[in-house]
Amino acid sequence: MFKFASKPQSAALAFMVAGSVWFVVGAVYGFMSAIHLVAPEFLPHVGALVFGRERPVHVNTMLYGFVGPMLVGSGLYYLPALLRTRLWSEPLAWAAFFFWNLTVLSGPVGFAFGITQGREYNEYVWLADVSLVIAVVCLIVNSALTIANRQEDQIYVSIWYFMATFLWTASNYPLGNVMWHPATGAMPGLIDSIFLWFWGHNLPGLLITPLATGAAYFVIPRVARTPLNSHTLSLLGFWLLIALYSHIGGHHVLQSPIPNWLKTVSVVDSIAMVLPVSIVVINLWMTARNFGRRIWGDPAARLVMGGVVWYIVTCIQGPLQSLPFLQRVTHFNNWTVGHAHIAMLGFGGYIALGAMWHIVPLITGRELYSKKLVSLQFGLVTFGLTGFFLVLTAAGLVQGTAWHNGETVLRVLPQLVPFMASRAALGVFIFTASLVGLYNLLMSLRRGEEQEGAQLQRAEDAA
Ligand code: HEM
Numbered sequence: 001m002f003k004f005a006s007k008p009q010s011a012a013l014a015f016m017v018a019g020s021v022w023f024v025v026g027a028v029y030g031f032m033s034a035i036h037l038v039a040p041e042f043l044p045h046v047g048a049l050v051f052g053r054e055r056p057v058h059v060n061t062m063l064y065g066f067v068g069p070m071l072v073g074s075g076l077y078y079l080p081a082l083l084r085t086r087l088w089s090e091p092l093a094w095a096a097f098f099f100w101n102l103t104v105l106s107g108p109v110g111f112a113f114g115i116t117q118g119r120e121y122n123e124y125v126w127l128a129d130v131s132l133v134i135a136v137v138c139l140i141v142n143s144a145l146t147i148a149n150r151q152e153d154q155i156y157v158s159i160w161y162f163m164a165t166f167l168w169t170a171s172n173y174p175l176g177n178v179m180w181h182p183a184t185g186a187m188p189g190l191i192d193s194i195f196l197w198f199w200g201h202n203l204p205g206l207l208i209t210p211l212a213t214g215a216a217y218f219v220i221p222r223v224a225r226t227p228l229n230s231h232t233l234s235l236l237g238f239w240l241l242i243a244l245y246s247h248i249g250g251h252h253v254l255q256s257p258i259p260n261w262l263k264t265v266s267v268v269d270s271i272a273m274v275l276p277v278s279i280v281v282i283n284l285w286m287t288a289r290n291f292g293r294r295i296w297g298d299p300a301a302r303l304v305m306g307g308v309v310w311y312i313v314t315c316i317q318g319p320l321q322s323l324p325f326l327q328r329v330t331h332f333n334n335w336t337v338g339h340a341h342i343a344m345l346g347f348g349g350y351i352a353l354g355a356m357w358h359i360v361p362l363i364t365g366r367e368l369y370s371k372k373l374v375s376l377q378f379g380l381v382t383f384g385l386t387g388f389f390l391v392l393t394a395a396g397l398v399q400g401t402a403w404h405n406g407e408t409v410l411r412v413l414p415q416l417v418p419f420m421a422s423r424a425a426l427g428v429f430i431f432t433a434s435l436v437g438l439y440n441l442l443m444s445l446r447r448g449e450e451q452e453g454a455q456l457q458r459a460e461d462a463a
């Protein structure tokens with residue numbers, strides 16, 4: 001009955017298709033919430049479509065639905081390919097797919113009707129948490145046994161990142177989501193913000209970042225047709241990421257009375273994050289430096305390299321805004337929303353999309369339906385996101401400096417209207433990009449032309 005679930009690499013494809021679908025759903029909700037920030041009276045009588053409900057659906061669907069699964073899908077392809085073996089169990093990967101997407105689905109279905117734990121990035125209710133943890137455990141078992149059955153001695157850095165992501169998530173997610181308190185998923189008082197931001201930080205830091213880094217390390221050398229510049233350097237970056245990223249969630253709550261030692265550790269190690277980030281960027285750059293044409297000429301690799309460029313911008317901004325004296329102006333306003341978009345869409349989303357476009361032909365053995373549509377998607381997202389970044393950063397500075405000078409939140413709001421209206425307009429480009437991507441993917445699965453030598457490549461990869 002479930003024959004499709006044993007077809008090699010079918011779960012990888014399923015994760016990528018789901019990611020593309022959730023991208024569209026998340027963009028609809030992002031667009032709706034952007035409209036509500038300009039026109040709060042829009043659709044006034046639909047309880048499920050008010051800003052406070054749309055926003056968590058948007059954020060969770062984008063992170064857990066679009067970026068995460070698309071990257072998991074690419075990992076489920078490159079894990080066995082790099083180890084020159086088969087995935088240990090395709091049905092187990094499908095089980096992960098099922099449980100993961102059940103959690104994501106509980107967003108639009110639950111949050112929209114007020115079924116939420118109401119803690120940012122930790123909104124899923126307990127049963128949805130359990131479902132995600134089951135998915136993660138399935139991925140751990142599958143990856144570990146695939147590694148155990150490998151034909152290749154060397155464990156390439158992408159595999160380190162892929163495997164480690166799930167080990168970290170299996171421990172960090174239950175902790176930050178306070179899963180031992182099923183009813184509330186929360187701790188009492190201020191301590192809750194520390195738990196909340198432990199996961200709120202490790203979701204980008206130890207789920208999205210390692211998956212995206214692993215995928216970039218896979219695609220760039222492959223498209224450049226050259227080995228990675230330095231394996232040793234890549235592993236140094238890996239270990240530094242764990243050493244530094246895991247415990248700096250305190251930088252999200254610097255403006256609250258959490259213990260001073262925690263603030264200090266968060267700030268110091270946020271600055272030190274420059275090290276692992278530079279290592280990844282330099283290593284990829286050194287790998288690609290003589291092959292610029294191959295990278296920028298390939299629409300999939302262009303998205304991945306674009307993601308690396310956004311990573312640089314994100315991680316220059318990140319340490320700066322961890323400085324308490326700067327954060328006094330930038331906290332609680334649109335500056336951070338700008339950072340969140342270049343981080344999650346710019347870094348995570350670009351690499352997820354690029355890796356997907358690179359890998360889909362390797363799985364199907366067919367050319368993409370249209371490389372031009374991939375370039376179009378790149379153009380639309382780049383225009384929309386660059387606009388988002390500029391508009392939101394400017395809006396944040398207007399808010400932050402006004403508050404700093406004693407102005408009230410209410411009196412600054414009218415000044416934000418042009419920024420919020422521009423953001424909603426720019427959202428149309430990103431929404432269109434999500435539709436273009438889904439269309440191109442579905443058409444590629446149905447109608448893409450058989451590639452020359454593709455069967456051979458697949459056989460080699462799967463052997
Ligand atoms: C060098 C690395 C980075 C540092 C030091 C850093 C630092 C920060 C700080 C201090 C904030 C809180 C700002 C505030 O509330 O005032 C923040 C917010 C955020 N960061 Fe980063 N960041 C880094 C990289 C990243 C990356 C790579 C991602 C995504 C993969 C990311 C995703 C986010 C998100 C989504 C938020 C918004 C959280 C919220 O809703 O308040 N960051 N970052």
Ligand code: HEM
Binds near residue numbers: 034349
């Ligand atoms: C159609 C395009 C999009 C629009 C119109 C849009 C709009 C919005 C709006 C209005 C918010 C709430 C901001 C606030 O509370 O003031 C938001 C938050 C957020 N969005 Fe988007 N968004 C879009 C695409 C994306 C994508 C593609 C991603 C990730 C891949 C993403 C990730 C986030 C995150 C992480 C936040 C939380 C930011 C924070 O709390 O600091 N968005 N978005």
